[in-house]
Each structure stands twice: as structure tokens, then as C-alpha cells.
Amino acid sequence: MSEVSSKELYEVKRTLKELAGKKGRGTELVTVYIPPDRQISDVVKHMREELSQSANIKSKQTKKNVQSAIEVIMQRMKLFPRPPEKGLVLFVGMIPKGGPGTEKMETYVFEPPEPVQTYIYHCDSTFLLKPLQEIIEDKDVYGLAVIDRKEATIAILRGKRIDIIKNLTSGVPGKHKAGGQSQRRFDRLIELAAHEFLKRIGTHMNEAFLDVLDLKGVIIGGPGHTKDEFVEGDYLHHEIKNLLITTVDTSYTGEFGIREVMEKSMDVLSEIDVVREKKLVQRFLVELINEQGLASYGETEVRKNLQMGAVDVLLLSEDIKSKRVNYECQSCGKTLDKTIKDKNQIKDKSCPDCNEKMKIKKEDIIDDFVALAEEVGSQVEIISTETEEGMQLLKAFGGVGAILRYRP
Numbered sequence: 325m326s327e328v329s330s331k332e333l334y335e336v337k338r339t340l341k342e343l344a345g346k347k348g349r350g351t352e353l354v355t356v357y358i359p360p361d362r363q364i365s366d367v368v369k370h371m372r373e374e375l376s377q378s379a380n381i382k383s384k385q386t387k388k389n390v391q392s393a394i395e396v397i398m399q400r401m402k403l404f405p406r407p408p409e410k411g412l413v414l415f416v417g418m419i420p421k422g423g424p425g426t427e428k429m430e431t432y433v434f435e436p437p438e439p440v441q442t443y444i445y446h447c448d449s450t451f452l453l454k455p456l457q458e459i460i461e462d463k464d465v466y467g468l469a470v471i472d473r474k475e476a477t478i479a480i481l482r483g484k485r486i487d488i489i490k491n492l493t494s495g496v497p498g499k500h501k502a503g504g505q506s507q508r509r510f511d512r513l514i515e516l517a518a519h520e521f522l523k524r525i526g527t528h529m530n531e532a533f534l535d536v537l538d539l540k541g542v543i544i545g546g547p548g549h550t551k552d553e554f555v556e557g558d559y560l561h562h563e564i565k566n567l568l569i570t571t572v573d574t575s576y577t578g579e580f581g582i583r584e585v586m587e588k589s590m591d592v593l594s595e596i597d598v599v600r601e602k603k604l605v606q607r608f609l610v611e612l613i614n615e616q617g618l619a620s621y622g623e624t625e626v627r628k629n630l631q632m633g634a635v636d637v638l639l640l641s642e643d644i645k646s647k648r649v650n651y652e653c654q655s656c657g658k659t660l661d662k663t664i665k666d667k668n669q670i671k672d673k674s675c676p677d678c679n680e681k682m683k684i685k686k687e688d689i690i691d692d693f694v695a696l697a698e699e700v701g702s703q704v705e706i707i708s709t710e711t712e713e714g715m716q717l718l719k720a721f722g723g724v725g726a727i728l729r730y731r732p
Contacts, residue, residue, distance in 0.1 A: 350386035544585075572584075626725065
């Protein structure tokens with residue numbers, strides 16, 4: 325994705341996870357997506373219209389809750405003379421906390437990591453999360469091609485969007501029915517025409533892909549052996565050939581074939597991310613068992629190494645649940661920091677120096693570590709628990725590991 329920090333991405337993913345568990349009693353949870361070029365006055369005008377329309381809701385409780393949510397949104401709009409650079413996303417609604425009468429108004433307002441494309445107002449029993457999920461999806465760029473002897477299509481895949489770059493046709497004739505010398509001469513002409521067509525495909529693929537910044541890989545598909553002849557031959561620039569991930573068999577050519585290549589490659593592309601995570605954790609484990617290895621683990625040791633600037637890659641399990649709690653005395657300025665595994669264990673504390681009640685500030689430990697890493701320029705990798713290595717990082721090392729720049 326473009327210039328999105330690990331912390332931003334983690335925070336949005338965490339918020340999405342939290343919002344996915346919210347459910348209203350009726351169709352009373354309001355979602356609003358505001359693109360950066362939308363006038364705030366237009367949004368407020370639309371909210372007034374929705375407020376008027378909500379008077380027609382039959383259920384008194386649902387009507388009241390929808391109107392309350394819309395009023396909260398209108399109040400929030402007063403804080404923005406214009407939408408932020410990437411637009412604005414709002415999730416507002418009454419969330420039940422137990423039995424009847426336990427509803428509490430919850431409001432989430434933030435700028436997404438990438439621009440909002442379309443204005444949306446949505447009212448339902450759940451929040452509308454799909455557009456935000458699509459915004460934060462990987463926007464990695466891949467080159468695709470589908471090839472047979474008669475035609476070829478070249479495309480670029482950005483996230484889930486396909487841009488067709490070029491359609492080519494070969495003009496290679498079909499099989500000749502004649503026999504003898506005439507047949508052999510005609511076969512040679514067919515092979516020469518096929519070779520020239522593959523050269524032309526290679527030229528167009530080189531032109532299409534060489535200038536693409538951050539191209540992650542190339543995948544080639546097709547219904548027969550032509551794609552294999554192309555891959556094995558000397559048709560592609562060496563930089564593009566080095567990016568070749570795989571070839572896939574397809575039933576079609578043309579745009580349908582490109583879509584088939586994309587669908588059949590999704591598992592491969594997902595596996596690339598998984599493999600990358602596995603390799604990072606394996607690298608950490610190799611360093612760990614080496615007597616002079618560059619690795620450390622555990623919250624205390626990794627925090628100390630981070631503060632010294634010794635951490636090259638910080639590995640954090642996405643399933644760490646701990647909170648980092650900061651206590652500050654408003655009277656004498658004394659501060660205390662503590663990590664607490666269960667947020668329900670966070671308790672008030674009196675200052676050990678002057679006995680005044682201390683102010684509490686808490687945040688997820690991942691946020692705390694990411695902020696530390698960004699200060700010293702350490703790379704941050706949030707590791708999923710979908711692999712054996714990811715589970716090992718969480719269970720055996722408390723979800724916190726580091727590959728070091730040097731031994732402190």
C-alpha cells in the first residue's frame with residue numbers, strides 16, 4: 325500500500341475487528357463514508373434529509389436511536405470545515421450492552437489509510453465495513469499475461485483491480501492439410517510465425533512491466549503449451565523473468581483468461597505473504613539458537629534493545645492482548661509504566677512519592693511497540709497466527725521477538 329505505516333494499518337484492522345462484533349437491536353447503526361472532495365455542507369444537508377425521513381420508522385425505539393446517531397454525525401461535521409486529505413469514515417449507533425435499556429451510543433470517526441472513493445450513507449443492524457476492508461486490502465502490483473498461439477492479453481493486477489494493457493493477435497495459420505515437402509515447408513513457416521509472435525508478446529510485456537514501480541511478480545497463464553514455450557524461451561527481459569512466480573493452466577484466453585489467471589493465482593499470492601512471514605520467524609529462530617546470533621525475545625529485553633536502536637526487525641504477534649499502562653502524578657510529575665495482560669486488572673494507583681492519585685493512560689502494547697520502533701527506524705512486522713511459526717512466536721516467546729542490527 326502507498327505510504328501506510330504498520331501502526332496505521334494495524335489500528336484500522338483492529339477497529340474493523342471490533343466493529344464486526346457490534347450489532348444493534350434494530351436497523352439503527354449508521355455508517356457514513358465521505359470522499360475527500362465531498363463538501364461538508366452537502367453531507368450535513370443529506371443528514372437533515374435522513375433525519376426527516378427517519379420520522380417514518382415504525383418502531384419508536386429504532387426511530388429514536390437512528391435520529392440520535394444522525395444528530396451525533398451532524399455535531400461531528402461541525403469539527404470539519406472540509407474532509408481530511410483521504411476523506412472520513414464514521415460509524416455511529418446505539419450498541420446493546422446486555423438486556424433492554426442497556427444501549428450505549430458508540431462513535432468511531434477516523435481518516436482511512438487510503439482515499440474514500442464513493443459517498444455512502446448506510447443504516448442497518450450492523451456497520452457497513454466492506455468498503456473500508458477493500459481500502460486496506462493489499463494493493464500489491466502483479467503483471468499478468470494469458471497466451472496461446474492465436475492471441476495474448478497483457479494486464480496489471482492492483483489489489484483486485486485488473487487493468488488490461490494490451491490485446492495481441494498472432495495471424496499464425498492453422499494446420500495445413502497437404503503432405504510431403506509442402507507440408508514440411510508449411511510447418512516451418514508456422515513455427516517461424518509462432519516464434520515471431522512470442523517475440524512480439526515479450527516486447528509488449530517488457531514495455532508494460534519494466535516501468536511499473538514495486539512490481540511484486542509476474543504470472544503467466546494459457547490453455548496449452550504455448551505459455552511454457554514462452555517461459556522457457558528467451559523472450560522476456562531478465563528483470564521481468566526473475567519476477568516470474570508461476571504459470572497456470574486456463575480454459576480461456578483474452579480478458580476471461582486474465583480473470584481466470586487472477587482467480588487461480590490468489591492462493592499462490594496469499595501463500596507468498598504466508599511464506600514471507602514464515603521465513604522471518606525462521607530467520608529469528610536461527611539467530612536465536614546461534615551462540616553469537618542477532619536475536620532477542622520477550623517484552624523487557626526487546627524494549628531495552630529497541631530503546632538502544634539495536635533492533636533491525638521487530639516481530640509482533642497480532643494476537644498479543646496486553647495493555648501498556650502509564651501512571652502519571654499530576655502533583656510531582658512522577659511516572660510509572662506497567663504492562664498488564666488483562667485490561668480488567670488495570671487499577672487506580674497512588675503516587676509512591678506524594679500519595680496523590682495518579683492519572684492513567686493506557687494503550688495496546690502493539691501500539692506502544694510500533695511507536696518505539698518508528699522512533700528508531702526499526703522495521704515492524706505484525707505476524708499472524710495462521711502458521712506454525714506464527715503460533716510459536718506467540719506461545720513460546722510471548723508474541724515479541726526481534727532480529728538485531730548488532731549485539732548490544
